[in-house]
Amino acid sequence: MSNDVKKEGAHWADQMAERIIREKGDKDSYTCASGITPSGTVHIGNFREIITVDLVVRALRQRGKKVRFIYSWDDYDVFRKVPKNMPDPGLLEKYLRKPITLVPDTTHQAENYARANEVRVERILPAVGIYPEYLYQAERYRSNRYVKGIRTALEHRDEIRKILDEYRTEPLKEDWYPVSVFSSFTDKDNTTVLGWDGDYGITYRDDDLDKVETIDIRTTPNTKLPWRIDWPMRWAEEGVDFEPGGKDHLTEGGSYDTSKKVVEIFGGKAPVSMRYDFIKLKGMGGKISSSGGEVADLYDVLEIYTPEIVRYLFVGTRPNSEFAISFDLDVLKIYEDYDNCERIYFGLMDVKEQRREKEKRIYELSQIDSDNIPAEPGYQAPFRHLCNLLQIYEGDVEKVVASLGDVTPGQEGRLRTRLTCAWNWITKYAPEEFKWSLAKTSDEPVALEENERKALSDLRGYVDGHLDSCSEREFSEYIYKAAADNGLENADFFRITYLALIGKEKGPKLAGFIKVCGRDRIVSILSRY
RNA sequence: GGGCCGCUAGCUCAGCAGGUAGAGCAACGCCCUUUUAAGGCGUGGGUCAUUGGUUCGAAUCCAAUGCGGCUCACCA
Known part of the structure; x- marks a missing residue:
């Protein structure tokens, strides 16, 4: 990446990289983070966060920086709701309020429910050139990695409460604790924290069983920090320099606001952030998610868009505005837009310098391997x-x-x-x-008058004898001849020919179509007439 | 109630380092010496939501208003 990237005209990922360097200081290495609770399908909207980070990571690396790209699976979260369309909902119901890593995967694809969702993402991201370092929060909490963080939160309980209360309608109660506990009897978080001994001991009540227990957070890893505390704790723990957020987090009074204050308690600083908007879907034809709306994940999108074009969709769109991923006829336009971008990159299309610079950068960032940009354009058939x-x-x-x-x-x-x-x-x-398909010889032939049958038969003869030696235009003479010799109007003859070939009354311009299909196929279809 | 986003051609949107509006589809027209378009070429079409401000100049910056939508104030 050249150094002459203009700050103003540059791509948003480059602008963000510059801003990170400016605000976090010019360091050798940076940490960029993303993450989500794998409590259901990780859909294409969630993917926007991942690729947003990936693009900023690439921009930083191209500035010679080392970058750690971490992705947190918040899989110590609670199983709140049985998603629709899951096998064995009755069994799943019994696991409500337990950590999602303790919920069985009733689809039998992974060790547990959370893992099944994680694996799907981890398997597909390399297809679009994204390679984060995955952090598993359940494992980290259970291995007591966050004992110090939990202790710090307990020590600053009043301070934290004050910060959270700033935006709450109802203040937290006097006896609130900045932790939640999974019962060691049931694994569920239907518990109330009763006290903290000022050291490592927490006393809680299992509200289901009405049992009280005191645990040592160093040996019984059942304690977890609630989201608004967990997030800043991890910022401090990993030294996160950049992490984007959806507008649910990055709104006034949202978790970013409180977290940037809470993080100081953990001795850290808030990362540079940016807001990304949600993704709409268009023309999916009614795929239904657990929450009732249409949903698509990266697999669905990669079915109809090539990996580069999937990246291109996100690279070319400002993150802070909503856009739709289309599954309808817009797909054709997207492919053409991408091909234009590619032509501009390879200098095959004349555009203004300003646009050229912009499109070139979009093309680079859309490629799967940033160190290995294709040396020639793709085969640009529409x-x-x-x-x-x-x-x-x-x-x-x-x-x-x-x-x-x-x-x-x-x-x-x-x-x-x-x-x-x-x-x-x-x-x-x-x-x-x-849609259409060429007729098969096994199909029922179209019912025709004798002169119509004869016309098709004549056409077959012309195809057999002249198609390969004629130009498209020359061959169309034979089509008209076949109609005229049998007393058919051209329009009628075209209609029956289309019916015979593709089962529809209309079709692509006939001469060219026949040529593309090739002599043998057409002859074999028409030989039945 | 707070915050944010959107409002540009019939439709979907781009343009937002300020310099008299663009694309695709749709419409319309022409073309391949004869009625097939899922092909090619071309044309038309917008007081850039409204009002004010900054500026030599605003779709672009600022402020207010309207309409549409999202989000926070529970949990994560």
Whole structure:
């Protein structure tokens, strides 16, 4: 990355990197953080936070900085609600109020409920070039890593209460403690802390069993800090320099506000932050989440967008405004936008210098491997065209690649991915008008009048005898001839031809379409007439 | 009640280092010497929500208003 990145015109990730360096001091290394409670599907909105950090991390690294990118799985949180559509809800219900790592995975994909959600994310992030260092909070709490933090919170209980009360409608009670305890009898957090001995002893009551117990937080790791205390404690613990947040956290009176004060109690400082907005979905056709709304995760998005384009969606959008990820016809435009960006990067398209600089940076940041930007543009066939080719070849990616003929070795991999996405899009999301398939010889032939049948038969003969030696335009003469010789209006003949070939009354311009399909296929379909 | 975001062409949005508005789709027109468009080329279309301010100049900065939406004030 050159040093002449202008502060003003630069990409937001570069601006953020500069700001971190400015506010945190010019250090050799920085820590950037993100995290979430894996209490359900980690959806594409959650992914926005991850990629936001990734982009800032890349910007810092390109400035010669060492960067630690940590991702906290807050898996010592409580299982609050049984998500819809989970197998065996009756069993899960028994685990409510226990830490999510103690909840069984009724889908039997991982050791526990939380882990199942974590694994899905950890498996897919490398596909978009993101490699955080994962921190597991349940494991950290249980191995007593945070004993000191918990003790510090207890010591400053009044101070913390005062900070939290600033934004509360109802102040915390006098006997409030900045900790919560999982019962050692039931593992549930239906407990009330009764006292602290000023050292490491905490006395609590199990409210379900009405039993009282005193534990030593050094040996019985059942104590956990509530979110608004846990978050700043971890900032201090890891020395976090940058961590973005959703607007639920970064609003006045939200947890960032209180945490930046609480963190000082732990001897730390608040990270530089930035707010990202939520992601909407468009044209998904009714996938329903546990909370009742549409939801998509990174897997869903990667089905129809190539990894670079998934990154591109986020790279090119300011984080602090909402945008929609489209599964409808907008997909075609997104692919074209990306191809334009690529053309600009490779100097194949003339644009103003200012725009060129901007698009180039977007292209760089969209690539999976920041140290290995492709040396040539991808095979830029329009998405729509690929969709049609795939439908001719019934989704066979290899046949489409072979039919194109001029794909370079450097383009093949990317093209295959793109074709796979195109096929997924057609089969799952494309509008009906968009879809068709070539008739099969096993299909019932279309019922026709004799002269219509004869016209198709003539057409078959012309295809067999002349298609390969004619230009598209020359061949269209034969189409008109087949109609005229059998007393058919052109419009009627086109209609029956489309019906015979693709089962629809209309289709792509016929001569070109027949040529793309190739002699053999057309002849075999028409041979039944 | 506090905070934030959005309001730009019929639709979806870009433009926001201030210098007389852009894209895609839709519409309309033309084209491949004959009625097929899922192809190509082209055209039209916006007092940039309103009002005021700063400025030589504002969609862009500031302030207020309206409408739409999110979020905090429980928990995480």
